[in-house]
Amino acid sequence: MGEPALPKCVPLGLSPSFGFGDRIGLATPGHVEALRRSGSGIEPIFPQQSIREMVRTGRNPAGVMKDALLGSILAGWTGKIGADADHLKTPEDVDVTSAAGFTFFTIDPSGSVAAHADDYDEATLRDRFAQVVAEVEWIRPYQGRSIPLPTGTTIELDEPACLRAAVKYGRAVNHAVALADHIRRVSEAAGREYEIELSVDETEQPTTLAEHYIIVDQCIARGMKLVSLAPRYIGDFEKGVDYKGDVVALERSLEDHAAIAGLLGPYKLSLHSGSDKLSMYPSLSRATRGRFHVKTAGTSYLEALRVVARHDEALFRRVVDFARSRYDGDKATYHVSATLASAPPPSEVADVVELERQYLELWSEVPAGRGFTRPGRQILHCTFGSTLTDPTLGPAIREVLVRNASTYDEILADHFARHLDALRSGL
Numbered sequence: 145m146g147e148p149a150l151p152k153c154v155p156l157g158l159s160p161s162f163g164f165g166d167r168i169g170l171a172t173p174g175h176v177e178a179l180r181r182s183g184s185g186i187e188p189i190f191p192q193q194s195i196r197e198m199v200r201t202g203r204n205p206a207g208v209m210k211d212a213l214l215g216s217i218l219a220g221w222t223g224k225i226g227a228d229a230d231h232l233k234t235p236e237d238v239d240v241t242s243a244a245g246f247t248f249f250t251i252d253p254s255g256s257v258a259a260h261a262d263d264y265d266e267a268t269l270r271d272r273f274a275q276v277v278a279e280v281e282w283i284r285p286y287q288g289r290s291i292p293l294p295t296g297t298t299i300e301l302d303e304p305a306c307l308r309a310a311v312k313y314g315r316a317v318n319h320a321v322a323l324a325d326h327i328r329r330v331s332e333a334a335g336r337e338y339e340i341e342l343s344v345d346e347t348e349q350p351t352t353l354a355e356h357y358i359i360v361d362q363c364i365a366r367g368m369k370l371v372s373l374a375p376r377y378i379g380d381f382e383k384g385v386d387y388k389g390d391v392v393a394l395e396r397s398l399e400d401h402a403a404i405a406g407l408l409g410p411y412k413l414s415l416h417s418g419s420d421k422l423s424m425y426p427s428l429s430r431a432t433r434g435r436f437h438v439k440t441a442g443t444s445y446l447e448a449l450r451v452v453a454r455h456d457e458a459l460f461r462r463v464v465d466f467a468r469s470r471y472d473g474d475k476a477t478y479h480v481s482a483t484l485a486s487a488p489p490p491s492e493v494a495d496v497v498e499l500e501r502q503y504l505e506l507w508s509e510v511p512a513g514r515g516f517t518r519p520g521r522q523i524l525h526c527t528f529g530s531t532l533t534d535p536t537l538g539p540a541i542r543e544v545l546v547r548n549a550s551t552y553d554e555i556l557a558d559h560f561a562r563h564l565d566a567l568r569s570g571l
């Protein structure tokens with residue numbers, strides 16, 4: 145008697161799709177139940193982990209793959225499964241994830257993006273362009289073109305827009321194309337179908353329509369098998385909380401981005417940090433006419449902590465204390481606005497139901513006029529790596545989840561069915 149044969153992951157093409165990242169490896173049965181409940185026709189990606197997450201949780205691509213696929217078998221899932229090797233930056237990242245059977249490769253060239261190019265004045269812009277011009281000669285033919293979109297918007301590729309795109313994303317495009325070539329070679333050698341997402345979501349400044357057009361046109365012209373693009377959209381996409389911004393303006397902008405995707409592809413528009421952004425989901429599915437991909441990751445971890453709160457109060461209190469002690473150090477790479485002062489230490493909250501509410505539900509105002517957020521969720525969200533790799537807390541959390549698997553499945557099913565229903569409502 146060995147282990148059951150694991151299903152093979154496949155590309156999902158242009159079908160609407162949803163990525164259920166799982167940092168612990170026990171969430172897939174709950175994800176499957178959510179898909180059953182919502183009956184949404186949205187295709188799942190169960191194995192999904194970025195290299196950064198694997199480093200922080202001490203996991204590896206083969207382990208992530210195996211946990212997710214075993215979970216899908218356990219839950220009786222017989223549909224297609226995609227597998228997302230998320231935020232890949234180097235050829236080595238591709239090699240290790242391809243070897244584990246991943247089929248959806250997310251290229252992240254953000255290390256080569258000039259993050260502050262939108263703030264350059266014209267003199268600085270020309271100066272920076274002169275520094276990269278030898279690498280971005282391909283920008284020239286775009287200059288002076290005017291691209292009318294079916295939405296009525298026209299993209300003017302005038303000289304300033306082209307210079308800025310070349311300075312901001314020129315090297316990133318070259319880097320992404322080289323990585324895509326590597327993905328093609330590795331996948332062909334393995335005899336495996338594959339698809340590529342290009343993600344520039346982790347930049348400070350929104351991706352303009354001109355930038356979207358130029359980046360993708362270049363990538364496709366140079367052979368990238370692009371199935372989805374994750375631009376940096378307008379508004380704020382903080383971890384663990386709903387969308388912060390003007391949803392009407394966002395939908396108009398999504399319609400324009402989707403029109404470009406229809407013109408150059410078609411390919412899907414992808415939303416990262418997608419958990420809890422329910423207010424903008426109908427806009428996303430409506431504007432893209434169902435050509436979307438959504439990624440969530442941290443939210444399954446937060447819901448795991450809800451199981452801990454309900455079944456092991458003492459452990460939940462320790463996790464919250466520990467998270468508070470690590471938050472200021474761990475939050476560096478995340479887009480969050482919570483401060484420690486905006487959520488009470490567990491010692492000041494006698495009732496565990498109230499503590500769960502404080503750390504997993506409550507919205508409160510952020511100082512200095514920075515709007516509202518859910519400080520507890522953000523404090524727990526950013527510290528997942530420290531918590532899960534802690535020699536006592538990590539195993540203790542897993543044990544609670546294993547002992548209370550039906551609670552965890554139910555909480556996840558409810559949580560994600562609401563996500564899938566919100567997306568479906570715009571279809």
Ligand SMILES: [Zn+2]
Nearest residue numbers: 343345416417
């Ligand atoms: Zn991302």
